[in-house]
Amino acid sequence: MKIKPYDYAPVGERVKNARVMRELTQEQVANYIGVNSKHLSSVERGERGLSISSLMDLCKFLDIDADYILFGTITRDNNNPFNKLLLQMTPEQSQYAEELIKVYAKSCGIFIK
Template sequence: MLKKIRNVEIGGRIRKCRESLNYSREALAEKANLASSFLGTIELGTGSFTAESLIKLCKALGVSADYILFGKEEQGDLSQINAMLSGLDPEYIPFVEQLLSVYIQSISVSKK
């Protein structure tokens, strides 16, 4: 019973991450190189997965295994930022870096 509850919680966290990125189940499955039906069983908590599948999901979602497995994010955890950036077309990354740099500089200046 405890294993079932844990699997449902893990699947829920994966689904929540997927939905926050506006990925369909099929899109995430493709990005993680997993079968869509397999991902469905994981999200519903009816199936289990290997460490290799966990790694693929973490990379595709831009989140840590700690978050997926335990629901914990360390302070300073950048998984949400990683998740947002993971779905971005790589050609836009330099613009994001530039915007972030300017924003951080403005924070530094305002603190002085």
């Protein structure tokens, strides 16, 4: 099986956008994730990728989901009122909230698989 080369350009662009939005330098981010600033620069230009551990550290530092960095998909929106409430709940409380929402959705004719 032939492995298709990956286009790192969109990932690099999202990394750069997230960094710039938080007004951080490449050096600050690079130091936190344990790479040198030249490596981060090449990531942002789409020339290289990040290791899984560096990606995890990057996501923590920039407070952003890996889904956004990798795929451009926002799965967590902390400005969403539901998410703001869920962030304040214990895991058990958020599980009960999920069950309540599913029951309500079903009563509205929305069926979740």
